[in-house]
Amino acid sequence: MISEPYSPRTRNTKTVRLQADLVVVGGGLSGVCASITAARSGLKVVLVQDRPVLGGNASSEVRLWSLGATSHMGNNNRWSREGGLINEILLDNLKRNKEGNPLLFDTVLLEKVYEEENITLLLNTAVYGVEKGNDDHVKNVTAFCSQNSTTYIASAPLFCDASGDGIVAFMAGASFRMGAETREEFDEGFAPNIDDYGNLLGHSLYFYTKDAGKPIPYTPPSFALKNAEELPRIKNFQLGDHGCKLWWVEYGGRLDTVHQSEEIKFELWKVVYGIWDYVKNSGKFPEAENLTLEWVGTIPGKRESRRFEGDFMLTQKDIVEQRDYYDAVAFGGWAMDLHPADGIYSEHNSCTQWHGKGVYTIPYRCYYSKNIKNLFLAGRIISASHVAFGSSRVMLTCAHGAQAVGEAAVLCRQEDLLPRDVASEEHIGKLQLALNRNGQSIPRIALKDPDDLVKQAHVEASSTLRFSGFSEGGDWKPLKFGLAQMLPLRAHGNYRFVLEVDALEATNLELQLKGCSAPIHFTPDVILDKTVIELRKGRQKIAFETTKPQEQDGYSFFCLMKNEQVRVRLSDDRITGLLTVENKINKAVSNYGRQDPPAGINIDSFEFWTPERRPKGKNIALQITKALPIFEAANIKNGEVRPTPNGNTNAWVAKIEDKKPTLYLKWDGKVNIKTIKLFFDCDYDHALETTLMGHPEEVIPFVVADYRIKDSSGNVLKEINGNYQAINTIDLGHVVSTDGLVFEFSKREDNIPVSVFKISVFE
Structure with missing residues (x-):
């Protein structure tokens, strides 16, 4: 029993002091990824989260799907899903939660943090104080946990603000912006008219419904809106929509999205x-009779508040022109996506989205405060203009950049640096190399890993697929949209394509070979060659021989243009780095087949050619008379772990009939080996939304599940079964001295050959 007498003085709560290498404030995807990345390299991390669960907008409290550069697979950013740690999390979620249950995604995140012994996790703990060691350093943060009535004082040489509103950066005095810049400041044609369109994006609140199997009456609370049928955006509502499909239920862009958040929520x-009163009681939705509200959000999903200034500020031109900088550490590809400030009460469209032709890189200098020397920035608060923020704010882009922050913190502790020091020419290469070793896939950064022993190895394979076409399957696809087979073709060569079509009546079919104007994107904006073929009624083989060789290596698009009287034979073969795309519509991301922005806003016009999701999206059963040498075993040495626009698949692919595909690494003499890393094809083209949508597979079918590693004497060093991850890191536990390694892979799918992007070997 505890008994205390009356005290004339106020009592203090329990106080716990914590010392760490890195304090991360904010437990959304950004804070989680920064913390885990740092902890896995040995840093002691304190992760402070003011909510009872991790994930922020991706958590079960808000229930927004996590998206990034793939943009629901509705843009031209092929194979652009974010790599590294966030990809590991997405693949774990797919394995155990392909239906997209947001509660289960909570557990995936919590498990990831829980398993890291170097992380001290504080949930339900809100930072409310910052102490500075001097004018430009944070000394500690003070936070209070409402559930255990404990005050925490967390100290560290380094801090990361991933809190969304930037509570640490704000209280520390870091310079910030809130709202839209003028067009003139950064020459941004898409900068909004503030008086009309507004300054800020608002918050959104979602709800879920369920069928109770019997009539359910509904009496609204007294505060419910009485005229919902008059809302300009009510036309967006369709019965059955729930969760983040209701993103347009938005409000607050005219208010202070920090200090008035509770008013916005109400x-x-x-x-x-x-x-819901309108749905249940207006009489316009009789089919809603048995529906009831199952869940309504209690905290809104917040889009925008403060953005803090770093040594570099990302702007519209960086996104549209795909500008690259020496210190690129992450990438984005979501559209520049701005919303009218009046939200659901606005007469404007619910959002205005303009896409770039491809992914853009984000400089490291966006990820730390230019004023507070030991403070990293992660998440939506990084250094970006309002227009650029419209793209960089989405969660997977934020998480991808946060991995760079976590890795930069490791470098700072190892070499006694501050965040700005890492941006120097002397150190930035170390950061980029550390990131790419773990699958970050920084675009257009050529890095050589001096410690990777594979660079000195001779590579041989049991077989190599020399691609000359796809086998014929039993499915046919009507050309309701233009359909294209993406193929990595070489410059200065002509090609002949043969395929089978079925015409419902005599008609003409236009064929085009499209290319990309620059080897940095997958937008087919150049017609390289074309012809029109006369078809008779019925099935027939047709051929297209190019007459104008393309001028540069790159992915080309063999296009069958729209003709609903024609269907084409498909193949069941699925091969790494090869896929079909359609010139179709995806209204969810403002894709209407092509993009034609107004004059003067400095955004490109182009067509969208986008894939279908499995089990659809099959390849065309075409044959090429000139075999393409695009899957050589030496590809595993080039450092890339996904196909790139310059026309490289970057993968070794075995012949489809090879039942026991094997790779051999041979050195001229013995080498010492302790760690082996393998990088498999996890279909970086798939968006892998975390919640609501669901996916047909729990494992990406291209990933190699079972394999064995042997030394040159035949000793089994490691056997793996049931793998579903893109990156496998094999720690042998001791040094093995050998002059060769053998990788024996098991083929799982009849129509999918084994493929490997990269193997690295370290002492």
Whole structure:
């Protein structure tokens, strides 16, 4: 029993002091990825999260799907899903939660943090104080946990603000911006008219419904909106929509999205319960009779508040022109996506999205405060203009950049540096190399790893696929849209394509070979060659022989243009680095087949050619008379771990009939080996949304599940079964001296050959 007498003095809560190498404030995907990345390299990390669960907007409290450069597979950014740690998390979620249950995604994140012994996790703990060691350093942060009535004082030489609103950076005095810049400041044609369109993006609140199997009446609360049918955006509503499909239920862009968040939330409650009153009681939705509200969000998903200034500020031209800088550490590819500030009450379209032709890189200098010397920035608060923020704010882009922050913190502790020091020419290469070793895939950064023993090895394979076409399958696809087979072709060569079509009546079919204007994107914006073929009614083989060789290596698009009277034979073969795309519509990301922005806003016009999701999206059963040498075993040495626009698949692919595909690494003499890393094809083209949508597979079918590693004497060093991850890191536990390694892979899918992007070997 505890008994204390009356005290005339106030009592203090329990206080716990924590010392770490890195304190991360904010437990969304960004804070989680920064923390785990640092902890896995030995740093002691304190992760402070003011909510009871991790994940931020991706958590079960908000239930927004996590997206990034793939943009729901609705843009031209092929194979662009973010790599490294966030990809590991997405693949774990797919394995155990392919239906997209947001509660299960909570557990995936919690498990990832829980398993890291170097992380001290503080949930339900809100930072409310910052102490500075001097004018430009944070000394510690003070936070309070409402659930255990404990005050924490966390000290460290390095801090990362991933809190969304930037509570640490704000209290530390870091320079920041809030709202839209003028067009003139950064020459941004897409900068909004503030008086009309508004300064800020608002918050959104979601709800879920379920069928109770019997009539359910509904009496709205007194505060529910009484005229929901008059909302300009009510036209967006379709019965059955729930969760983040209701992203347009948005409000607050005219208010202070930091200090008025509770007011914004209550207004959104009014709207949500008013919409449900309209659905249940207006008589316009009789099919809703048995539906009831299952869940309504209690905290809104916040899009925008403060953005803090780094040594570099990302702007519209960096995104549109795909500008690259020496210190690139992450990439983005979501559209520049701005919303009218009046949200659900606005007469404007719910959002305005303009896409770039390809992914853009984000400089490291965006990820630390230019004023507070030991403070990293992660998440949506990084250094970007309002327009650029419209793209960089989405969660997978934020998480990808946060991995760079976590790795930079490791470098700072190893070499006694501050965040700005890492941006120097002397150190940035070390950071980029550390990131790419773990699958970060920084675009257009050529890095040589001096410690990777594979660079000195001779590579041989049991077989190599020399691609000359796909086998014929039983499915046919009507050309309701233009359909293209993406193929990595070489400059100065002509090609002949043969395929089978079926015409419902005599008609003409236009064929085009399209290319990309620059080897940095997958947008087919150049017609290289074309012809029109007369078809008779019925099935027939047709051929197209190019007459104008393309001028540069790169992915080309063999296009069958739209003709609903024609269907084409498909193949069941699926091969790494090869896929079909259609010139179709994806309204969810403002893709209407092509993009034609207004004059003067400095954004490109182009067509969208996008893939279908499996089990659809099969390849065309075409044959090429000139075999393509695109899958050589030496590709595993080039450092890339996904196909790139310059026309490289970057993968070794075995012949499809090879039942026991094997790779051999041979050195001229014995080498000492302790760690082996393998990089498999996890289909970086798939968006892998974390919640709501669901996916047909729990494992990406291209990933090698079972394999054995042997030394040159035949001793088994490691056997793996049931793998589903893109990156396998094999720690042998001791040094092995050998002049060769043998990798024996098991083929799992009849129509999918074994493939490997990269193997690295370290002492």
